[in-house]
Amino acid sequence: MFEFRLQAQCPVTGARAGEFVTPHGVIKTPVFMPVGTQATVKAMAPFELEEIGAQIILSNTYHLYLRPGADIVEEAGGLHSFMDWHHPILTDSGGFQVFSLATLNRVTDEGVECQSHIDGSRHMMDPEWSMEVQQKLGSDIAMCFDQCLHYPTTKEEAETALARTTRWARRSKDAHTREDQALFGIIQGSVYEDLRRRSAEDITSIGFPGYGIGGLSVGEPHHIMYEMLDVLQHVMPFDKPRYLMGVGHPSNLVEGVARGVDMFDCVLPTRNGRTGTVFVSTGRINIKNQVYARDFTPLDPSCDCYVCRHFTKAYIRHLYKAGEILAARLCSWHNLHFLIKLMEGVRESILNGTFPAFRKNFIEVFHGEGDSVENESL
């Protein structure tokens, strides 16, 4: 039911193009997955995601468990039916939100006792909980329950979390029974090379149809993230999809692909969209800036999305200043389109053997002369 087909590989970098077959369709990789935290990609409707070319979206187990509840989603016929998205869906394990949003009461090898960030209700979250909820949601790809640390963290803490993540991966696999859902393992190890190697060995030895790279893009400088990816691309299985979790900055996507990553997700395009920050081919602009008040050109003159075909910067700036919902819609739409088309361009360049030139050109144009990737904060 699940199969990863490698189609092309860049002869110079680690970039690869492939296809991942799921019950709800074939995902062409590399791919960017829009995030629909609460069973909706914020400000977007499903038909708009289809128009943009989104192939797969991500939704959050922790959020859906708390609201509306996994049982309601299951009764609705699963998440695809509930939110009217009939293409592939990946659900995270809930682990990241448990450690970042909930009030932690006790973290042990058993699991996490915590309180909801919404109503303070108490919950025990562990691998078995995560598998039960994700199987009720019915996503195409589920993730193992893991312990994710922020940056910076001590090596000792990282080692403890790594070992726990491995034990939880075994329990996740044991508890996972749904055959129409692929369960991916997650590699942790913070920013320590040897720990990343060890985690990759531990998790791949358990064996999964795909692997997430967790615990990056959590505050560390870009160059450290790239160093970890450089290490991992040589120790992760070649014939399985590799998913860099929570990464969505345009240059991070391109550089991630160059290091062998196939899948990405991030709230950045929609979150930025809601605050008026817009990706354009030459970098980022903030549409609220006074300089756009009488700018009757599209957000990005080289873009062919619905937003750029129909609206001007002056109009979208007005919508923002006036607090209109359409502002968030249009900028989210454009930003998602930007990342998805970027990944389509990346994939095409891998297939026709021109990825190194594509990468160089994109980074140069996007960051300009004085703005290096390394100096930009995540």
Next chain:
Amino acid sequence: MFEFRLQAQCPVTGARAGEFVTPHGVIKTPVFMPVGTQATVKAMAPFELEEIGAQIILSNTYHLYLRPGADIVEEAGGLHSFMDWHHPILTDSGGFQVFSLATLNRVTDEGVECQSHIDGSRHMMDPEWSMEVQQKLGSDIAMCFDQCLHYPTTKEEAETALARTTRWARRSKDAHTREDQALFGIIQGSVYEDLRRRSAEDITSIGFPGYGIGGLSVGEPHHIMYEMLDVLQHVMPFDKPRYLMGVGHPSNLVEGVARGVDMFDCVLPTRNGRTGTVFVSTGRINIKNQVYARDFTPLDPSCDCYVCRHFTKAYIRHLYKAGEILAARLCSWHNLHFLIKLMEGVRESILNGTFPAFRKNFIEVFHGEGDSVENESL
């Protein structure tokens, strides 16, 4: 350039079906006009309004004058181009907002000295101001600058405002020069029959290609509004469109048509949409209600809009509880569709001579047995 063609008239009631020709298209009446206060119908995109069948939208002169400013809209090529709506647009005069939103400093025959509700800046608003702004906006239909009173008001106040509205209508007509824009007069007179008659005589004697009925739906009981319409339908010109301003409750639309009204506008469908109140054929429901938590049926099983074809009450309720933008989008979409299809049904029934039965059936089903139109607050 402007022409009103009467196509059919109900033999029993005052209902009429017609066509109003404008530079941006022919409007089939009776018609409901969605309101795009700040150059956007809240939460909706232009292509969605087209899909729903919206023929004409309304936008607000006072709001656009303050933000982004009439000059910017004019530089954009006018309001149609600015907001990417290439069908007819009606702009109000700004009078209603001047009297309801701004801080009034002095109201004289000359005009209104007031302060912006946004930044406290001072402005002099008068008929010449209103004509200048509306001509810059470039709407298809402009409205005379009038003095609108709330309910209740004394007869003396109503008489003063009426006389001022007449003088301002003459000044509006004198100041209006744009030939591709129709200027409608506005009839005031509060809830006093004789004043309504006098205002209708005064305003129609000046002569306009269409007439608004202002100062209703401002807090008075429904039956009083209907009494005023009963009076007006016999004194307003038969061969010109009649526009009941600010009315949007479904039964008010049907009853207004029965009294000879051709055009309506209201923020109700979008405002209700944003708070989770939804029109259905059997009345109104609030989607936030717990009873819908596991209701996997559409908002209105008899509705064929995009929302009802794709989403359930349980999902939309979840979106509301989670504070998601898509909730406002879907309910605004459904509510606008409801009113526009209602007007299409009304028009069809007038054309085929069955309006009285349509009216009776709609009111019975929408209000049920125990819920009379008269008892419902506006």
